[in-house]
Amino acid sequence: MKLIKKVNILIVGLGLLGGSYAKGLKKMGFEVSAITKDKESIDYALKQNIIDLGTTEIDAEIIGKADLVIFALYPHIFTEWIKNNQQYFKSGAILTDVTGVKGNIVYKIQDILREDVEFIAAHPMAGKEVSGVENSDDAIFKGANYIVVPTEKNTPEAIELCKNLGELLGFKQVVELSVSEHDEMIAFLSQLTHCIAVSLMCCNDNEGLEKYTGDSFRDLTRIARINDEMWSELFLSNKEALLNEMDKFKKSFDEMYDIIKNDNRDALRGMMKTSTIRREGFDKK
Amino acid sequence: MKLIKKVNILIVGLGLLGGSYAKGLKKMGFEVSAITKDKESIDYALKQNIIDLGTTEIDAEIIGKADLVIFALYPHIFTEWIKNNQQYFKSGAILTDVTGVKGNIVYKIQDILREDVEFIAAHPMAGKEVSGVENSDDAIFKGANYIVVPTEKNTPEAIELCKNLGELLGFKQVVELSVSEHDEMIAFLSQLTHCIAVSLMCCNDNEGLEKYTGDSFRDLTRIARINDEMWSELFLSNKEALLNEMDKFKKSFDEMYDIIKNDNRDALRGMMKTSTIRREGFDKK
Helix, strand or coil: CCCCCCCEEEEECCCHHHHHHHHHHHHCCCEEEEECCCHHHHHHHHHCCCCCEEECCCCHHHHHCCCEEEECCCHHHHHHHHHHHHHHCCCCCEEEECCCCCCCCHHHHHHHCCCCCEECEEEEECCCCCCCHHHCCHHHHCCCEEEEECCCCCCHHHHHHHHHHHHHCCCCEEEECCHHHHHHHHHHHHHHHHHHHHHHHHCCCCCCHHHHCCHHHHHHHHHHCCCHHHHHHHHHHCHHHHHHHHHHHHHHHHHHHHHHHCCCHHHHHHHHHHHHHHHHHHHCC | CCCCCCCEEEEECCCHHHHHHHHHHHHCCCEEEEECCCHHHHHHHHHCCCCCEEECCCCHHHHHCCCEEEECCCHHHHHHHHHHHHHHCCCCCEEEECCCCCCCCHHHHHHHCCCCCEECEEEEECCCCCCCHHHCCHHHHCCCEEEEECCCCCCHHHHHHHHHHHHHCCCCEEEECCHHHHHHHHHHHHHHHHHHHHHHHHCCCCCCHHHHCCHHHHHHHHHHCCCHHHHHHHHHHCHHHHHHHHHHHHHHHHHHHHHHHCCCHHHHHHHHHHHHHHHHHHHCC
């Protein structure tokens, strides 16, 4: 299968990400349908011409004609959905997803999936602090990374198709990672940072501090506005890798604490020099 | 004394902040001189017309004609400077500063200062990741807070003058805090955030992670590019308050760690809900 215009695409879960996929794909001329639980989301998406067809039901006909199915659901709902409805897939259909953790999902889905259908996992590293199809916007893909996460069960054709999808949607970079590489990277770059932001926001009631707040505190806590249902599931689905990264951070923070406590100026400057050099590496892009 | 155009202003320490003060004040028509240790900074400032007069020497004449002296030095140099050169001040001169910590500085200066000269402490909460007069820019004051930190030794006139200075420079907000209120606020909002950013940058060598980094990690580590000489001094000068805030953060982060370890989804969502509500308060401005 190639991603040409006559490919029929079904999006399951029409929230911020599902909606943004729909917008981008519809603009390019694909036929896009959607299944999601809220009637309002379907009504909105039809009215805004983001999708061609939509329903809140498990519609055998809509599912059966999809060549490519994109799942934008919470992890546990995703697994359940496959268990309950995979009989409706067209033979040869390709499934992909947007789930932010992989180890806990990919093998499970691939194990239970019909032999004549293939699931190739992907993680679009894009988002917003707000949710819902009303906030969807395919511009969020522009500067972002799209990670394809194949296993040994995947065919080169499906991997290629999944990469094409990321390129078509306008991601800045499309890369391939193994399941464990992906989950480790996500634990550090994304989940640990959210843990820190939430902890920082929780450690002080901030009464009256708003009026003194400068950019530093605002930058560190921007992501502390968080979808608790989704992120708690992502954290717990990637628990082992996340705790490992939290341990590393705790060690580093404790080291700084002791250094300050002991008035060890040289060691303090040493940590600051390391952080300055490393951070510069993130500026050169 | 009122801040009218014929007030002669001396800036001691012509770096990023001193230079930004000079730029703003010179534009308004004040006569601005500067004393700083680097010849290059003076040459640059004269050439760019940021100052009227400048020297790397302790020039009794320049110091003696200043009505208002603004100190933009590292804390320990500031105290030494006063000890060694206060005999040159004009009687009735007002001194102020830009130092980021107060408890360790203000009382020390006020204790040793001549009776006929007054020091009123201030903290302009503005900056950049780069230093030096070449990077100075009075636009950094526009959205920022200017904190006046009086003690019982200060007169209402000097406090008023200091506030006028902040207003003239274009700060968004000019507020008054006690020394301990200031240091506690700074420990939490500014120093703790820098501790976290530096620790995060130090806890992982990030090899190859640059290409996957999204906005979250970038936001949390922007301030990890840090002037180690200045910030190590600021941290250690405010050690007690800073360790106290670090303790609060550690407690909160440890709580999240245990919650994740114990798969306590409800408690995890509870922390996320708290952080979301609190962070919203920082958006409404």
